[in-house]
Amino acid sequence: xxxxxxxxxxxxxxxxxxxxxxxxxxxxxxxxxxxxxxxxxxxxxxxxxxxxxxxxxxxxxxxxxxxxxxxxxxxxxxxxxxxxxxxxxxxxxxxxxxxxxxxxxxxxxxxxxxxxxxxxxxxxxxxxxxxxxxxxxxxxxxxxxxxxxxxxxxxxxxxxxxxxxxxxxxxxxxxxxxxxxxxxxxxxxxxxxxxxxxxxxxxxxxxxxxxxxxxxxxxxxxxxxxxxxxxxxxxxxxxxxxxxxxxxxxxxxxxxxxxxxxxxxxxxxxxxxxxxxxxxxxxxxxxxxxxxxxxxxxxxxxxxxxxxxxxxxxxxxxxxxxxxxxxxxxxxxxxxxxxxxxxxxxxxxxxxxxxxxxxxxxxxxxxxxxxxxxxxxxxxxxxxxxxxxxxxxxxxxxxxxxxxxxxxxxxxxxxxxxxxxxxxxxxxxxxxxxxxxxxxxxxxxxxxxxxxxxxxxxxxxxxxxxxxxxxxxxxxxxxxxxxxxxxxxxxxxxxxxxxxxxxxxxxxxxxxxxxxxxxxxxxxxxxxxxxxxxxxxxxxxxxxxxxxxxxxxxxxxxxxxxxxxxxxxxxxxxxxxxxxxxxxxxxxxxxxxxxxxxxxxxxxxxxxxxxxxxxxxxxxxxxxxxxxxxxxxxxxxxxxxxxxxxxxxxxxxxxxxxxxxxxxxxxxxxxxxxxxxxxxxxxxxxxxxxxxxxxxxxxxxxxxxxxxx
Amino acid sequence: xxxxxxxxxxxxxxxxxxxxxxxxxxxxxxxxxxxxxxxxxxxxxxxxxxxxxxxxxxxxxxxxxxxxxxxxxxxxxxxxxxxxxxxxxxxxxxxxxxxxxxxxxxxxxxxxxxxxxxxxxxxxxxxxxx
Numbered sequence: 001x002x003x004x005x006x007x008x009x010x011x012x013x014x015x016x017x018x019x020x021x022x023x024x025x026x027x028x029x030x031x032x033x034x035x036x037x038x039x040x041x042x043x044x045x046x047x048x049x050x051x052x053x054x055x056x057x058x059x060x061x062x063x064x065x066x067x068x069x070x071x072x073x074x075x076x077x078x079x080x081x082x083x084x085x086x087x088x089x090x091x092x093x094x095x096x097x098x099x100x101x102x103x104x105x106x107x108x109x110x111x112x113x114x115x116x117x118x119x120x121x122x123x124x125x126x127x128x129x130x131x132x133x134x135x136x137x138x139x140x141x142x143x144x145x146x147x148x149x150x151x152x153x154x155x156x157x158x159x160x161x162x163x164x165x166x167x168x169x170x171x172x173x174x175x176x177x178x179x180x181x182x183x184x185x186x187x188x189x190x191x192x193x194x195x196x197x198x199x200x201x202x203x204x205x206x207x208x209x210x211x212x213x214x215x216x217x218x219x220x221x222x223x224x225x226x227x228x229x230x231x232x233x234x235x236x237x238x239x240x241x242x243x244x245x246x247x248x249x250x251x252x253x254x255x256x257x258x259x260x261x262x263x264x265x266x267x268x269x270x271x272x273x274x275x276x277x278x279x280x281x282x283x284x285x286x287x288x289x290x291x292x293x294x295x296x297x298x299x300x301x302x303x304x305x306x307x308x309x310x311x312x313x314x315x316x317x318x319x320x321x322x323x324x325x326x327x328x329x330x331x332x333x334x335x336x337x338x339x340x341x342x343x344x345x346x347x348x349x350x351x352x353x354x355x356x357x358x359x360x361x362x363x364x365x366x367x368x369x370x371x372x373x374x375x376x377x378x379x380x381x382x383x384x385x386x387x388x389x390x391x392x393x394x395x396x397x398x399x400x401x402x403x404x405x406x407x408x409x410x411x412x413x414x415x416x417x418x419x420x421x422x423x424x425x426x427x428x429x430x431x432x433x434x435x436x437x438x439x440x441x442x443x444x445x446x447x448x449x450x451x452x453x454x455x456x457x458x459x460x461x462x463x464x465x466x467x468x469x470x471x472x473x474x475x476x477x478x479x480x481x482x483x484x485x486x487x488x489x490x491x492x493x494x495x496x497x498x499x500x501x502x503x504x505x506x507x508x509x510x511x512x513x514x515x516x517x518x519x520x521x522x523x524x525x526x527x528x529x530x531x532x533x534x535x536x537x538x539x540x541x542x543x544x545x546x547x548x549x550x551x552x553x554x555x556x557x558x559x560x561x562x563x564x565x566x567x568x569x570x571x572x573x574x575x576x577x578x579x580x581x582x583x584x585x586x587x588x589x590x591x592x593x594x595x596x597x598x599x600x601x602x603x604x605x606x607x608x609x610x611x612x613x614x615x616x617x618x619x620x621x622x623x624x625x626x627x628x629x630x631x632x633x634x635x636x637x638x639x640x641x642x643x644x645x646x647x648x649x650x651x652x653x654x655x656x657x658x659x660x661x662x663x664x665x666x667x668x669x670x671x672x673x674x675x676x677x678x679x680x681x682x683x684x685x686x687x688x689x690x691x692x693x694x695x696x697x698x699x700x701x702x703x704x705x706x707x708x709x
Numbered sequence: 710x711x712x713x714x715x716x717x718x719x720x721x722x723x724x725x726x727x728x729x730x731x732x733x734x735x736x737x738x739x740x741x742x743x744x745x746x747x748x749x750x751x752x753x754x755x756x757x758x759x760x761x762x763x764x765x766x767x768x769x770x771x772x773x774x775x776x777x778x779x780x781x782x783x784x785x786x787x788x789x790x791x792x793x794x795x796x797x798x799x800x801x802x803x804x805x806x807x808x809x810x811x812x813x814x815x816x817x818x819x820x821x822x823x824x825x826x827x828x829x830x831x832x833x834x835x836x837x838x839x
Contacts, residue, residue, distance in 0.1 A: 003745060004743075004745050004746070005745065005746050005747075005748070006745075006746075006747055006748070007747070007748045008734075008747050008748060008749045008750065306738070306739070307738045307739075307740060307741030308740070308741070309740035309741070310740065310741070310742070311740075311741045311742065312741065312742045312743050313738055313741050313742065313743040313744075313745065314743060317743075317745060323736075323738065323745060324738075325736050325738065641736045641738075641745055642745075642747060693734070694734060694747050694749070
């Protein structure tokens with residue numbers, strides 16, 4: 001059979017009955033089924049087949065065939081091994097009829113639509129809750145010799161399936177071994193599961209996918225068993241070793257989640273068919289190479305043939321060229337991105353910083369009457385007083401007082417914007433971040449300028465975490481009543497300001513914040529009076545000390561987010577199609593930079609800190625984005641003169657993800673490059689077998705970046 | 710069991726036989742000479758049949774009414790399910806009738822008066838589905 005004259009490809013429709021989720025028959029050929037169209041897609045979009053029953057009226061149905069039955073379309077050419085072009089599930093029936101008009105005949109149609117196993121898997125297996133280990137999944141739980149039982153794990157419905165949540169590891173270092181388990185016959189795999197505690201590890205992309213496709217989530221095991229998800233073709237690639245943060249799969253459909261995760265590292269998947277059944281194959285768009293499909297090379301390049309003007313097609317047909325009958329495509333710089341800019345999270349630093357009083361000195365008026373006996377009253381004294389409001393200490397400086405001055409003695413701020421530098425406050429220059437942050441973190445190496453602005457910020461919990469846990473120590477407020485010579489931890493109630501770096505002390509009675517060294521005031525009008533927080537403030541005022549000569553000081557240890565972020569800008573490679581730096585800012589704030597500085601009181605504490613620098617991970621991801629998108633996109637439809645179903649090879653010639661290298665004959669290269677260097681090839685994102693017209697359409701289009709974004 | 714065409718259509722039949730026709734798709738290529746072709750299979754064979762309806766009646770009008778009734782019966786054959794038919798010892802499997810029509814005579818009359826009644830010539834096609 002030559003390419004000049006050949007027989008049409010025969011495609012048989014076969015079905016297998018499914019009852020209550022169980023396959024109840026072998027493959028039976030449907031003589032009345034006329035396959036019309038097969039559409040193959042990549043990612044989470046299912047393959048679809050349309051089958052028409054030409055001999056049935058619209059109100060009839062084939063008695064042995066029910067919705068939900070398995071359907072496959074297989075070649076019947078007698079050339080060798082037959083190719084399975086589609087396998088899936090009978091999902092819907094489309095009936096219709098028309099009485100016709102004077103110009104059009106009456107017509108009836110009776111059509112079924114089938115979708116592939118990705119659709120079925122997605123539909124049946126939503127992800128919710130997590131699999132992890134409880135106390136009964138360990139030997140010697142809680143003991144030093146505690147050990148995970150490999151084949152035990154349990155499901156917790158109240159937890160959300162978020163991998164590396166908040167950029168922190170949450171994978172159990174010991175996987176869940178499934179073997180000889182009656183729930184999933186034939187399964188032999190180790191599934192990574194969720195886990196907490198100090199030994200938790202990061203999820204890699206591969207581990208996330210394996211978890212999502214694990215037997216535990218599979219309600220259609222008899223139809224679609226994945227005995228070892230880690231062995232799915234393509235997952236062995238090193239790209240899947242990448243760790244990405246905060247991947248939320250909760251309440252998502254598994255294939256949707258898998259496709260989304262793959263998209264973040266520039267991969268996708270397709271469903272392939274063999275006589276043994278379907279399988280999911282992972283591949284990297286835009287990376288097709290070679291002409292032979294192997295286990296290592298799952299996407300290949302094809303050369304199509306477009307005859308030279310004036311040429312007779314006989315010679316090309318005799319050579320068996322893949323004759324291109326029609327094509328419509330465009331080459332565009334529009335979607336090129338050769339300078340992707342990765343925007344990681346803003347940088348966060350743990351610091352210990354001095355605060356300044358957030359009130360005007362004139363607002364603190366110590367009551368020196370009655371030989372200082374009215375200067376302050378303890379809570380027990382106030383409770384005995386029938387009219388405590390007669391004391392200014394109560395009326396002005398106690399939250400229950402009638403003229404309460406909420407900021408006085410209570411509000412301490414960093415003055416990062418300089419709002420407290422002016423008259424009335426006189427708290428000095430705006431806070432200089434360079435005094436607490438390492439020079440290399442805060443100084444532009446080119447200009448030597450400090451890299452922050454006078455923006456108001458918020459204090460955040462410390463990066464330091466408590467011994468043996470990942471729980472932050474929070475913020476730590478300390479007082480000094482001796483001008484900073486000694487500090488004592490303030491363990492009363494404190495509220496963090498929302499609009500600036502600062503705190504509000506919420507202890508009702510400020511005189512009950514005692515000096516832990518139980519000292520007395522020495523000298524001045526308050527000589528020999530008890531030293532506490534309130535008397536210390538009064539002493540500073542009465543002795544007319546100007547800030548920063550006050551003996552009362554407050555400092556805080558907390559984290560703060562600065563004005564620079566983790567940033568990585570990819571550079572155009574030699575293969576870039578565009579002479580312009582076509583950029584896109586990609587927010588990838590799951591990558592973080594956080595540092596506990598030496599200024600923190602915890603720097604020498606021995607406690608661990610959540611120091612991160614995920615710049616390398618960010619750069620890896622951005623470089624992958626750039627490599628996949630730096631060239632021109634060729635989008636179009638290439639229609640072949642016939643269907644290429646394998647010709648006895650057992651597998652179809654074209655697969656989604658394959659590339660189109662060249663249109664020989666016209667010698668038109670399809671790799672996209674306007675500058676020197678290797679280009680990328682238009683990849684096939686959709687294949688349509690138009691069986692009635694015996695045509696095969698290859699759809700190429702650029703959705704690489706769209707997928708990733 | 711095959712139905713005898715003469716029993717159904719009358720004895721004055723002329724039955725031809727057209728072989729199966731090949732269906733082909735021809736494909737040209739932009740700028741190039743020549744065509745490629747894909748054989749799409751055959752549409753089945755056709756048996757063009759012509760015959761005569763003869764009807765009797767005491768008047769021409771009555772005879773013509775009878776002829777119309779016979780013609781309607783022949784027309785109804787087109788809606789019949791596929792069946793096997795035989796003609797002079799040859800059996801044609803899985804056939805349907807189509808394209809029934811009455812053929813006017815040379816002077817334009819369909820129902821031609823003859824002594825004792827009228828006649829009408831008809832054509833019908835028997836299409837073999839296999």
